[in-house]
Amino acid sequence: MLRIKNINTFYGQVHAIKNVSLHLAEGEVVTLIGANGAGKTTLLNSLSGIVPPKTGQILFNETEINNLAPHKIVRLGVSQVPEGRQVFKPLSVADNLELGAYLNYKIGGSKIESKKDMELVLELFPILRQRRKQLAGTLSGGEQQMLAIGRALMAKPRLLLLDEPSMGLAPMIVQEILKVIANLSREKKTTILLVEQNARAALKIAHRGYVLETGRLILEGTAEELLENKDVQRAYLGRDKKEIWER
Amino acid sequence: MLCKIMMKEKRQILIFALFALIILLVPLFLKGNYFLNVLVFIGINTLLAVALNLLLGYAGQISLGHAAFFGLGAYVSGILTTRFPVDPWLSLLIAAACAATLAFVIGFPILKLKGHYLAMATLGFGIIMYIFFNETVDWTGGPSGLSGIPNLRLGPVIFDNDLNNYYLVWIITLGVMLLSINLSQSRIGRALRAINDSEVAARVMGVNARILKVQIFTVSAFVSAIAGSLYAHTMTFISPTSFGFNFSVELLTMIIIGGLGSIYGSFLGAAILTMLPEFLRVFRDFDIVIYGLMLILITMFMPSGLIGGLEALFKIIAGKIKWSAARNV
Numbered sequence: 001m002l003r004i005k006n007i008n009t010f011y012g013q014v015h016a017i018k019n020v021s022l023h024l025a026e027g028e029v030v031t032l033i034g035a036n037g038a039g040k041t042t043l044l045n046s047l048s049g050i051v052p053p054k055t056g057q058i059l060f061n062e063t064e065i066n067n068l069a070p071h072k073i074v075r076l077g078v079s080q081v082p083e084g085r086q087v088f089k090p091l092s093v094a095d096n097l098e099l100g101a102y103l104n105y106k107i108g109g110s111k112i113e114s115k116k117d118m119e120l121v122l123e124l125f126p127i128l129r130q131r132r133k134q135l136a137g138t139l140s141g142g143e144q145q146m147l148a149i150g151r152a153l154m155a156k157p158r159l160l161l162l163d164e165p166s167m168g169l170a171p172m173i174v175q176e177i178l179k180v181i182a183n184l185s186r187e188k189k190t191t192i193l194l195v196e197q198n199a200r201a202a203l204k205i206a207h208r209g210y211v212l213e214t215g216r217l218i219l220e221g222t223a224e225e226l227l228e229n230k231d232v233q234r235a236y237l238g239r240d241k242k243e244i245w246e247r
Numbered sequence: 248m249l250c251k252i253m254m255k256e257k258r259q260i261l262i263f264a265l266f267a268l269i270i271l272l273v274p275l276f277l278k279g280n281y282f283l284n285v286l287v288f289i290g291i292n293t294l295l296a297v298a299l300n301l302l303l304g305y306a307g308q309i310s311l312g313h314a315a316f317f318g319l320g321a322y323v324s325g326i327l328t329t330r331f332p333v334d335p336w337l338s339l340l341i342a343a344a345c346a347a348t349l350a351f352v353i354g355f356p357i358l359k360l361k362g363h364y365l366a367m368a369t370l371g372f373g374i375i376m377y378i379f380f381n382e383t384v385d386w387t388g389g390p391s392g393l394s395g396i397p398n399l400r401l402g403p404v405i406f407d408n409d410l411n412n413y414y415l416v417w418i419i420t421l422g423v424m425l426l427s428i429n430l431s432q433s434r435i436g437r438a439l440r441a442i443n444d445s446e447v448a449a450r451v452m453g454v455n456a457r458i459l460k461v462q463i464f465t466v467s468a469f470v471s472a473i474a475g476s477l478y479a480h481t482m483t484f485i486s487p488t489s490f491g492f493n494f495s496v497e498l499l500t501m502i503i504i505g506g507l508g509s510i511y512g513s514f515l516g517a518a519i520l521t522m523l524p525e526f527l528r529v530f531r532d533f534d535i536v537i538y539g540l541m542l543i544l545i546t547m548f549m550p551s552g553l554i555g556g557l558e559a560l561f562k563i564i565a566g567k568i569k570w571s572a573a574r575n576v
Binding site for chain 1: 438449451453454
């Protein structure tokens with residue numbers, strides 16, 4: 001479904017993504033793990049067109065998207081949940097969700113249809129139904145993350161890009177959100193690219209994973225393989241500090 | 248839920264209808280032309296404030312050069328009707344189209360900038376236009392101004408007295424206010440507020456932020472130029488000092504004092520900033536001190552503008568009444 005071939009992305013002179021190639025098959029959950037500054041977010045921003053890559057090629061269902069503007073990429077069915085949630089704080093929860101359907105309206109989808117989509121999202125995150133009229137800025141961090149995911153789903157994506165959904169959240173909330181993500185893939189067959197620092201949690205729900213380090217892909221494999229891998233264990237799962245990380 | 252949204256829309260329409268009714272009935276209770284004349288200016292300033300509010304209050308893009316579009320509207324209309332035999336209504340449309348075209352062309356490079364840089368760029372634009380009005384003496388009359396601009400007329404009605412001008416200006420202003428309120432409730436309005444809050448998030452939602460910003464800038468310039476043209480035809484005389492940097496800042500003050508993002512706030516801000524100097528005249532030389540002090544106090548104690556302040560006050564009073572009612576029972 002998605003194929004990235006040798007892309008290079010720069011911030012001015014800084015070479016942030018170096019010759020990265022990866023692929024996602026239809027219905028897969030793939031996670032991208034790595035430390036701070038490894039380039040995970042940049043890779044997602046390259047995919048969604050916010051920071052287009054300088055060289056290389058990105059194919060989404062055989063369409064080249066590396067030179068397209070962000071709104072055209074969204075229209076093709078790629079939806080991003082940006083890092084740090086970025087919900088529209090002065091807008092109500094309902095308005096935030098309707099914004100997610102911004103392009104659907106335009107292409108001729110009816111209001112009724114977007115109401116239906118909203119119902120689906122509210123079923124997925126029941127807490128948002130209670131909060132519907134509240135301003136998004138007054139929600140808790142976990143609720144904002146659910147809203148950000150719900151908002152992205154309103155665009156009816158075929159590929160969902162999730163940028164650190166666990167950022168700054170309590171472990172219990174992280175579990176809840178990851179459960180929803182796993183459900184999305186199982187029931188709705190949504191293809192998901194999940195960027196995470198919380199490698200253990202991400203690998204538990206993913207089919208495959210890639211490890212990114214200072215702009216380069218250094219490892220790839222199935223989730224089980226990566227969980228077993230000695231280097232991954234030491235670097236990202238804290239193998240030698242088991243007593244601290246695991247209850 | 249759909250029903251509730253309808254209710255909300257109905258209430259909005261009701262509020263607007265009430266507002267429009269009051270505005271249209273005001274002249275019946277006024278004696279003397281002086282105050283009516285001030286009200287005409289409030290109408291023109293409200294139109295400008297609403298235009299700037301679309302840009303700054305909705306989309307979050309600052310402009311320190313909006314007086315330039317106001318001036319462009321006034322001058323294009325003035326020059327076309329004094330030097331060429333162009334009908335004033337046609338000149339009004341041409342003036343608005345000119346400003347919109349200019350805004351569209353400069354909007355693409357300028358609106359790529361953000362924050363202080365955007366402020367600087369629009370400031371520069373305003374100054375260039377001011378110099379242009381001042382220096383092209385053959386066309387604009389330079390510093391001594393352009394006089395003898397004809398009044399607008401509609402059939403037998405000539406808009407040459409304050410009462411007629413009042414209705415001319417306010418009907419257009421009310422129309423633009425209604426459209427703006429409507430816009431804020433629409434899908435585009437939501438997208439603009441999204442850009443205001445987080446441009447990146449808006450873009451990954453599929454909002455074409457670059458084009459949308461240019462579009463709202465163009466609409467804002469179009470409305471400002473209509474205000475300029477109305478100003479020229481009602482005053483029949485224009486000079487560059489009305490369209491300088493000071494006026495751009497005054498417009499900005501109006502919408503911030505009134506309440507960013509609120510159309511009625513734009514009206515309140517325009518009304519107060521237009522009337523205040525008239526009322527403060529009794530203080531003679533100290534008027535500017537009191538004027539400044541009032542602005543400081545409003546921004547300190549009503550950070551979301553007069554509209555927000557009034558709402559908060561209303562809530563406090565409503566709460567007190569409820570509380571005392573509960574105590575009495």
